[in-house]
């Protein structure tokens with residue numbers, strides 16, 4: 001990971017039984033610039049023999065507001081990296097990151113007046129929390145509604161911080177908790193289904209109706225329900241922004257000849273050559289050939305597997321984590337990239 005930066009853990013804050021916020025010290029000379037909603041790609045030791053795992057974690061701190069760069073991680077049962085981060089990471093430890101990426105972003109426009117409707121479930125609150133704070137602090141005429149699904153009140157990440165923000169911004173922040181296993185009669189039970197989302201949307205204070213933006217982050221099932229509800233309500237799809245933590249459903253590979261293509265990959269001073277059968281991504285073929293490039297999400301978002309095209313052509317589907325500037329520089333993502341010419345030469349920085 002030559003592009004990697006080393007960050008030291010400044011402190012760790014427990015949010016729920018299975019989630020922590022990790023506050024990272026920024027290096028003085030190479031600070032990471034980020035926008036609310038983006039994520040860090042981290043490389044972490046996953047065992048004591050030096051095996052590494054590379055994963056994306058959304059940034060829960062807010063640029064211009066919070067002193068540390070923070071991520072919030074929820075433990076996934078049996079998960080290699082999340083368990084390491086939640087259970088073993090300690091103050092003073094170092095983590096490596098490839099920097100901030102992602103197009104699920106919110107850039108505040110001071111003076112703008114709009115209504116942000118935010119949907120989150122479980123750890124999907126992480127980028128949403130950064131966006132929420134950014135809107136409340138830097139768009140002083142805008143309103144924010146958060147619809148947040150969890151199992152019960154003990155599993156609500158940022159519960160106390162949200163209560164504090166509700167006190168501070170009482171007239172601009174509206175929070176609806178939806179708990180699938182409520183523990184008291186005063187709590188609203190249920191799940192974020194299409195019907196429930198539609199009902200809640202009808203109860204939200206109507207504000208700046210012509211200038212409403214929607215952001216949603218959570219498991220793919222919840223996102224489908226939210227999308228369905230917004231469609232039913234006639235919301236303009238252009239105003240809806242979505243981020244998923246789990247790989248997108250696989251898409252059809254682009255059309256090319258049925259002949260395998262040959263990829264030469266320059267990585268860490270070595271050259272690897274492998275065949276990519278028709279219909280396989282470059283990453284799939286590399287791993288099948290025993291080549292181990294960095295990768296994480298396998299769905300084109302985290303950019304851990306970015307490489308530069310030195311020769312030949314690679315095609316990717318349109319929604320991915322690279323900017324147009326990065327595309328112009330010849331960058332491509334191996335996890336969603338298909339070779340389109342007989343020979344392709346790539347370099348991993």
Ligand SMILES: Cc1cc2nc3c(=O)[nH]c(=O)nc-3n(C[C@H](O)[C@H](O)[C@H](O)COP(=O)(O)OP(=O)(O)OC[C@H]3O[C@@H](n4cnc5c(N)ncnc54)[C@H](O)[C@@H]3O)c2cc1C
Pocket residue numbers: 039053055056057058059072073074075076077078079080081082083123126127244245246297301302
């Ligand atoms: C853009 C992006 C942003 C992300 N931001 C965050 C964040 O802010 N906080 C956070 O906690 N996680 C976040 N994730 C998820 C994170 O990157 C890891 O996928 C997650 O921590 C699991 O990694 P693991 O190594 O522990 O599990 P693995 O060892 O990779 O997987 C173990 C098992 O868990 C399943 N699994 C993997 N990921 C998930 C998941 N997210 N939910 C449920 N089951 C899963 C796998 O299918 C497998 O069965 C984000 C992912 C992406 C792509």
